[in-house]
Amino acid sequence: MPFNIKRRKTRQIKVGSVPVGGGAPIAVQSMTNTYTQDVAATVAQVNQLAAAGCEIIRVAVPDEEAAAAIAQIKPAIDIPLIADIHFDYRLAIAAARSGADGLRINPGNIGSEKKVRAVVDCARDLGLAIRVGVNSGSLEKDLLEKYGGQATADAMVASALRHIEHLRSLDFHELKVSLKASDVYRTVAAYRQLAGRTDLPLHVGVTEAGGLYAGIVKSAVGIGMLLAEGIGDTLRVSLTRDPIEEIKVGYEILRSLDIRSRGPEIISCPTCGRCKVDLFNIAEQVESALFTSRADAKVAIMGCVVNGPGEAREADIGIAGGDGTGVLFRQGKVVRKFDQTELVSVLLDEVEKHEKDKQKE
Numbered sequence: 001m002p003f004n005i006k007r008r009k010t011r012q013i014k015v016g017s018v019p020v021g022g023g024a025p026i027a028v029q030s031m032t033n034t035y036t037q038d039v040a041a042t043v044a045q046v047n048q049l050a051a052a053g054c055e056i057i058r059v060a061v062p063d064e065e066a067a068a069a070i071a072q073i074k075p076a077i078d079i080p081l082i083a084d085i086h087f088d089y090r091l092a093i094a095a096a097r098s099g100a101d102g103l104r105i106n107p108g109n110i111g112s113e114k115k116v117r118a119v120v121d122c123a124r125d126l127g128l129a130i131r132v133g134v135n136s137g138s139l140e141k142d143l144l145e146k147y148g149g150q151a152t153a154d155a156m157v158a159s160a161l162r163h164i165e166h167l168r169s170l171d172f173h174e175l176k177v178s179l180k181a182s183d184v185y186r187t188v189a190a191y192r193q194l195a196g197r198t199d200l201p202l203h204v205g206v207t208e209a210g211g212l213y214a215g216i217v218k219s220a221v222g223i224g225m226l227l228a229e230g231i232g233d234t235l236r237v238s239l240t241r242d243p244i245e246e247i248k249v250g251y252e253i254l255r256s257l258d259i260r261s262r263g264p265e266i267i268s269c270p271t272c273g274r275c276k277v278d279l280f281n282i283a284e285q286v287e288s289a290l291f292t293s294r295a296d297a298k299v300a301i302m303g304c305v306v307n308g309p310g311e312a313r314e315a316d317i318g319i320a321g322g323d324g325t326g327v328l329f330r331q332g333k334v335v336r337k338f339d340q341t342e343l344v345s346v347l348l349d350e351v352e353k354h355e356k357d358k359q360k361e
Contacts, residue, residue, distance in 0.1 A: 005229075005230055006230050007023065007230040008195055008202075008230045009022075010199050010201040011199050011200065012024060012201070014129065015056055015080045015102045015129045016079070016081070016101035017080060018079075020129070020201045020233050020234055021200075022201075024233070026233060026235060026254060026260060027056055027234040028053055028056075028247060029056040029058065029082075030049050030057060030058070030236060030237075030243040030246045030247055030250075031059070031060070031084070031243060032046060032049075032057060032060070033242075036059045036061060036062075036069050036073075037065040037066045039069050039076075042059065042069070045243070046077045046079070046081075047076075047078075049243060050077065050078060052247040052248070052291065052292060053247050053250075053251055054243075054247050055079055056079060056080050056081075056082060056102075056234065057082070058082040059073070059082070059084065061084060061085055061092075061094075064091065064094060066095075067091050070083060070098035070099050070100050071098040071099050074100075080101035081099075081100055081102075082100065082101065082102040082131065083095035083100040083103050085103060085104065085110075087109050089110045089111060089118055092105060092110070092119045092122070093118060093122045096122050096123060096126050101128060102128050103123055103128060103129075103131070104133050105131070105132065105133065106132070106133050106135070106138060106163075107132065107166060107167065108139075108140045108159065108162075116166065117170055121170075123172065123174070124174075127174075130172065130175055131175070131176050131177065131178060132164065132175060132177045132178070133177075133178045133203075134156050134159045134160045134179045134180070135180050135181075136156060136180065136181035136186060136207075137208075139155055139159050143158055143159055143162075146158075151181070152186070153181075153186050153190040154193070156186070157179065157190055160177050160179055161194070161197065164177065164200065176202065176234070177194065177201075178202065179191055180205055180207035182206065183206075184206060184218055184221050184225075187205075187207075188225050188226060191226050191232075195231045202232055203233065204222075204223050204227070204231065204235050205222075206222040208238065211239070211241065212241050212245065216249050219239075219249060220253055220256075223237065224257065227253065227257055227259060228257055235250055235253070235254075236250070237250045237253070251263075261296070263291075263293045264297045266286060266287055266290065266299050266300075267299070267301070267315060268283045268303075269303050269304070269311065271303050274304045274306070274307070276323060277303055279302075282319075282321075282343055283301050286299070289344070289348055290348070295358075297316040297317055297351060298314065298316050299317050299318065300317070300319070300329075301318065301347070302318060302319070303320065303322070304320060305320045305321060305323070305326075308327075308329075309327065309332050309333065310332050312332065313331055313332025313333075315332075316354060317329075317330055317347065317350050317354055319346060321340045321343050323340075324339070324340050325337055326340045326342060326343045326346065
């Protein structure tokens with residue numbers, strides 16, 4: 001990789017058909033915000049997310065109806081499904097038997113040893129993976145007392161190691177782990193510590209990151225720091241937003257570190273007084289139209305016919321407009337002029353042509 005990122009070596013597990021860890025591509029996850037028992041709405045959202053690049057989906061299982069709904073959801077989707085369980089071990093077992101590919105639990109809030117063992121035995125029998133999810137807001141009371149009443153990074157790591165040891169003592173090894181806090185420093189510090197103390201794959205993210213802007217910034221900084229250090233086997237960007245945005249941001253974080261890319265990379269100028277086209281609207285139209293595209297191209301949308309092509313000379317394809325004229329350029333060289341009203345359509349046609357040419361190579 002250009003940035004010489006050396007990924008941490010981890011043992012590999014499977015979540016459904018998706019390999020996690022052991023050098024497998026870092027998988028982008030999300031979570032539905034529909035009521036899981038609303039099968040039609042949940043299936044529709046999962047399939048929209050899958051089209052956007054989501055590779056593993058998590059659904060909330062707050063009750064028996066939600067657990068049972070998994071049996072209807074699974075045949076209608078094509079990506080692995082993880083059931084998110086809190087407190088009631090019976091829901092974990094019901095979700096597993098309904099066809100979930102994995103379980104996300106915090107063993108500390110599942111209850112007694114007997115209950116944890118029942119969940120683990122069920123997961124083992126069905127060949128499911130378990131994610132041990134440690135959140136700063138739900139640490140065990142004894143660990144909070146030990147660490148001065150604070151959910152510190154040390155306390156989070158102690159909780160994770162306790163749960164890992166517990167599940168391994170039950171001869172269960174298809175594990176991955178997450179350690180999430182709502183602030184970047186604790187999250188990064190906790191993952192750094194745990195990465196040096198286990199070979200299990202890690203799911204990275206910043207929990208309760210916030211709305212669109214705060215959430216993107218926190219996630220980009222926190223997840224980006226960890227990925228740049230080679231830590232992380234799956235990721236989720238947590239936003240108080242349509243989960244489609246989580247997928248977009250997740251891939252942009254991976255792309256920015258040159259780890260993975262999906263679809264065209266769109267660059268655009270920030271606009272200035274020389275811009276004589278509605279660049280904001282044009283950029284939005286192009287981003288929307290290329291949202292599910294798999295074209296491997298760098299696409300530039302520039303606001304100045306004079307300087308735009310030169311400023312975006314590294315782009316495979318680009319457009320710029322002004323004074324009624326639009327230009328199409330490749331690698332900074334103008335190849336065609338046309339009416340400015342055709343900017344979006346000309347660019348989209350060129351992206352499609354570029355992708356077909358690539359497929360012929």
